[in-house]
Amino acid sequence: MTEERQDKKDHILEIAEKLFADLGYDGASTRHISQAAGVNMAMLNYYFGGKEGLYLSIFQKHVTQQKIKLENLNNEEISSIEKLEKCIDDYADKMMSNCAFQKIIYREMSLSQRSELNKKIISLISLNALEVKRIISEGIKNGSFNQDADADMLVASLFGTKSYIINAAEMSSLLMGYDVTNPSVIETVVKPRLKNHIKKMFRAYLINNNENN
Amino acid sequence: MTEERQDKKDHILEIAEKLFADLGYDGASTRHISQAAGVNMAMLNYYFGGKEGLYLSIFQKHVTQQKIKLENLNNEEISSIEKLEKCIDDYADKMMSNCAFQKIIYREMSLSQRSELNKKIISLISLNALEVKRIISEGIKNGSFNQDADADMLVASLFGTKSYIINAAEMSSLLMGYDVTNPSVIETVVKPRLKNHIKKMFRAYLINNNENN
DNA sequence: AATAATTAATCAATCGATTAATTATTTTTG
DNA sequence: CAAAAATAATTAATCGATTGATTAATTATT
Numbered sequence: 001m002t003e004e005r006q007d008k009k010d011h012i013l014e015i016a017e018k019l020f021a022d023l024g025y026d027g028a029s030t031r032h033i034s035q036a037a038g039v040n041m042a043m044l045n046y047y048f049g050g051k052e053g054l055y056l057s058i059f060q061k062h063v064t065q066q067k068i069k070l071e072n073l074n075n076e077e078i079s080s081i082e083k084l085e086k087c088i089d090d091y092a093d094k095m096m097s098n099c100a101f102q103k104i105i106y107r108e109m110s111l112s113q114r115s116e117l118n119k120k121i122i123s124l125i126s127l128n129a130l131e132v133k134r135i136i137s138e139g140i141k142n143g144s145f146n147q148d149a150d151a152d153m154l155v156a157s158l159f160g161t162k163s164y165i166i167n168a169a170e171m172s173s174l175l176m177g178y179d180v181t182n183p184s185v186i187e188t189v190v191k192p193r194l195k196n197h198i199k200k201m202f203r204a205y206l207i208n209n210n211e212n213n
Numbered sequence: 214m215t216e217e218r219q220d221k222k223d224h225i226l227e228i229a230e231k232l233f234a235d236l237g238y239d240g241a242s243t244r245h246i247s248q249a250a251g252v253n254m255a256m257l258n259y260y261f262g263g264k265e266g267l268y269l270s271i272f273q274k275h276v277t278q279q280k281i282k283l284e285n286l287n288n289e290e291i292s293s294i295e296k297l298e299k300c301i302d303d304y305a306d307k308m309m310s311n312c313a314f315q316k317i318i319y320r321e322m323s324l325s326q327r328s329e330l331n332k333k334i335i336s337l338i339s340l341n342a343l344e345v346k347r348i349i350s351e352g353i354k355n356g357s358f359n360q361d362a363d364a365d366m367l368v369a370s371l372f373g374t375k376s377y378i379i380n381a382a383e384m385s386s387l388l389m390g391y392d393v394t395n396p397s398v399i400e401t402v403v404k405p406r407l408k409n410h411i412k413k414m415f416r417a418y419l420i421n422n423n424e425n426n
Numbered sequence: 427a428a429t430a431a432t433t434a435a436t437c438a439a440t441c442g443a444t445t446a447a448t449t450a451t452t453t454t455t456g
Numbered sequence: 457c458a459a460a461a462a463t464a465a466t467t468a469a470t471c472g473a474t475t476g477a478t479t480a481a482t483t484a485t486t
Contacts, residue, residue, distance in 0.1 A: 024237065029474080030476060040431095040433055041477090042477085043433095044477095050476075051475095106323070106380060109381045109383065109384060110319070125381075126384060126388070129388055150406065150410045153374070153406065153410035153411075157373070157377075157411075160378070161369050162373070163377065164372055167323040168322045169323075170331070171339060172369065175369075196363075201367075204417040204418040204421065205414040239441095243441080244442090253468085254467095255445090255468090256465085256466070257442095264443090
């Protein structure tokens, strides 16, 4: 059945995503992936055409999902700070509930190998980043944000802070004193704390009229 | 001669560091590294005992350098905000002038493979992170910083922002409109802009008494 | 009966590492 | 100081292991 086949493909994608995140692209062998997914190694080639095809399929799955969310936010008519805070919440939710994929993304971005693949990934992430920049720039332009704020750097701070918590999870755990890799800890402790921090910091920097040097 | 030998070893380490950063640990083969360094493949094993030994040597080189800097900052007696800003500058200088190593570090931190190696790396980075946290916590304690500031998250924002600029260089370039991988651009544009941004943002969040919800 | 799905076995290529042989450099010795 | 002995450095060739991929045969489904 087509339905069963799709379920099996999704299952493989799920397992593969986890293994790629934990072991890296080269580190996760097709033998390991197929074994973990409980399928024959040849099925990976049968379904996805090969290891690269499997890897790409993982990205394509997420690209489709993310595109919809972006378009929704684009069309809302709310204040700049509300938009930005909505953005902060959205990305925190998305990134925190999908740590494995985030790890893959940022690791892939830091390589210069597999350039065709890289370009696809970067064009995806750049959609997100440029959208956030647009919101901030708009806020600066319409006077609701500090005039000499650096939109590019703020984008870096937003995504950088979140990816640091996720990618350097073992570091973060050591820093905070609890297990940042534990999903329930992430949901109940890390995520709200992260959201609160970024919102407060961005608000202090962007809105309150203070004289920094 | 011992001196010549050390020079050759350093040369190999330099080349290997670049290749590991560009291609990843698995992606950079010993054949590739030895060829790029202009030495026979067997020399890597002769000098470093193998690929892992070579990889470790790169870290040990940097560990030694960083330890000294950390101890110096520890012993200075200046205000909390001065210490923090000095920290921001120091890490910006270090990370920006050594992008290759930073890429390796953060990629390694996001893996769960090679655990003995990972622990060494994490313990090194945690030294830096905990030092920054200590400075911020001290500032909160002695009343110079905002009382409800989140020290852990600030550390994540500091290192996260910087590593985002470096690791997601292609993204940053697309965002900012100039080549973030170009050393002279980094030195004259990116580095000062990054320093300024973090200092201003941290100052707004930590010092100016504002009422964020 | 025909097509799709699945398996086990095998392919060539590449990996890191090692070997044995050769060359270069010290060190010892006369 | 030079010849010889000893050690260090370097090379080319090869090792077994693992990689992703493919094949041909088998089983399941339509």
